Amino acid sequence: xxxxxxxxxxxxxxxxxxxxxGSSLPPGRADDLEDDIRRHVSxxxxxxxxxxxxxxxxxxxxxxxxxIIAAEGIAxxxxxxxxxxxxxxxxxxxxxxxxxxxxxAVTGLLLGPFIPVIATVTGLILTWCSPAWNRRDKAVxxxxxxxxxxxxxxxIVAATATGEDTVRAFFDSPLQLVLLMGVVSGVLxxxxxxxxxxxxxxxxxxxxxxxxxxxx
Amino acid sequence: xxxxxxxxxxxxxxxxxLQERPRYGFDLVRQLSEADGLLTSEGTIYPLLARLxxxxxxxxxxxxxxxxPARRYYAATTDGRDSLASFVPAWVRFRSGVDLMLCGDRDxxxxxxxxxAPTARPAT
Numbered sequence: 455x456x457x458x459x460x461x462x463x464x465x466x467x468x469x470x471x472x473x474x475x476g477s478s479l480p481p482g483r484a485d486d487l488e489d490d491i492r493r494h495v496s497x498x499x500x501x502x503x504x505x506x507x508x509x510x511x512x513x514x515x516x517x518x519x520x521x522i523i524a525a526e527g528i529a530x531x532x533x534x535x536x537x538x539x540x541x542x543x544x545x546x547x548x549x550x551x552x553x554x555x556x557x558x559a560v561t562g563l564l565l566g567p568f569i570p571v572i573a574t575v576t577g578l579i580l581t582w583c584s585p586a587w588n589r590r591d592k593a594v595x596x597x598x599x600x601x602x603x604x605x606x607x608x609x610i611v612a613a614t615a616t617g618e619d620t621v622r623a624f625f626d627s628p629l630q631l632v633l634l635m636g637v638v639s640g641v642l643x644x645x646x647x648x649x650x651x652x653x654x655x656x657x658x659x660x661x662x663x664x665x666x667x668x669x670x
Numbered sequence: 671x672x673x674x675x676x677x678x679x680x681x682x683x684x685x686x687x688l689q690e691r692p693r694y695g696f697d698l699v700r701q702l703s704e705a706d707g708l709l710t711s712e713g714t715i716y717p718l719l720a721r722l723x724x725x726x727x728x729x730x731x732x733x734x735x736x737x738x739p740a741r742r743y744y745a746a747t748t749d750g751r752d753s754l755a756s757f758v759p760a761w762v763r764f765r766s767g768v769d770l771m772l773c774g775d776r777d778x779x780x781x782x783x784x785x786x787a788p789t790a791r792p793a794t
Contacts, residue, residue: 483720490695490716496738497696517711525714 462509465495472519479526487526491516555584556655560648563599567640574599574644581651591654595647602643603636676708681718681727682761683708685746685754688728694741695719719744727753 469488476484498512516522562577578599582592680702687693687701695715702709709715722728727750732740746754 486720487716490742491713493694493739493741494696494699494712494716497694497741500737515711516713519713521711522713522717525711525717526720 462506464506464509464513465492468513468516468519472522475520475523476526479523483526487522491522552655553584553586555580556586556651559584560651563595563644563648566599566644567637570636570640574640577644586655587651591651595651598647598650599643602639602641602646605639672707673710676710679761680708681722682754682757684715684718684722685727685750688744688746689751689754692731692743692745694733694743698744722750726750 469491472488472491473484476487479487494516495509495512498515499508559577559580562573562580564577566574566577578596581587581595587595683702683705684698687698693701698719699709699712699715702715703712719728723730723744726747728744729747730742730744733743735741
């Protein structure tokens with residue numbers, strides 16, 4: 455489409471601004487839009503009224519090219535921008551409650567004092583693999599279990615430092631002390647971690663249920 | 671605020687005009703401009719028409735013009751007519767509800783009950 459009217463400097467400038475503003479439009483769409491505007495101007499000025507005033511009046515009523523491009527975005531944002539990436543499922547799935555993974559995790563933690571190392575490590579790995587707990591829950595549980603192993607060692611060191619006699623006053627051998635304190639501390643730590651994880655899971659599940667019921 | 675309101679109803683005004691008969695862009699603009707404030711920037715009609723076409727609510731075809739270059743004509747599709755038919759009773763209820771709130775005489779104004787969607791008029 456060409457002609458004296460459509461070569462008017464004001465229209466050329468207008469279309470140039472339109473093309474610049476629409477540089478992010480899908481291929482072909484900018485051409486269509488420019489063609490629409492050219493035909494619009496042609497229809498608005500029958501008989502080729504190419505006086506500056508007439509052309510400027512038509513362009514003024516068309517509105518700023520930037521507004522037209524903005525309307526493209528409003529009309530079909532899904533056509534102009536890449537679709538939003540689907541959100542990855544959150545690692546802490548608050549709608550999840552007790553599943554096989556969670557039961558195995560707490561079982562491993564509870565058996566930790568009686569099957570040293572293997573059960574504890576397995577329980578912790580399963581806990582960290584579960585989406586039912588968030589990172590904070592897992593960190594707290596891990597800390598409780600770790601403390602249960604560190605505390606008896608510290609106590610033994612402290613008792614030993616106070617003198618061999620102190621230990622022998624209560625136990626036949628230091629090994630007996632180590633085993634007893636290890637089991638007691640391990641049980642306390644594991645039970646504490648399991649109780650914490652259980653409460654956390656129950657509370658968060660209840661919270662997610664409340665939130666969900668409020669949705670329209 | 672009026673921009674949001676205008677944006678929401680403009681496409682149905684376009685569909686109503688296209689339901690009467692196929693029209694080209696400038697013809698639509700001329701008709702819409704008769705309603706004060708409905709179309710502030712005439713150029714924004716073209717992105718709207720492009721969207722309606724992508725959504726299958728209007729179709730297009732070319733017709734020669736004695737006055738200038740060929741024109742792209744738009745016509746409402748069956749889906750476009752159905753969409754308009756669904757909108758009309760909803761709009762009547764909405765408009766009445768707003769009038770009720772804004773005009774104050776709540777004892778006199780009654781919100782009409784929902785009515786069946788009017789039958790779409792065939793294109794001429």
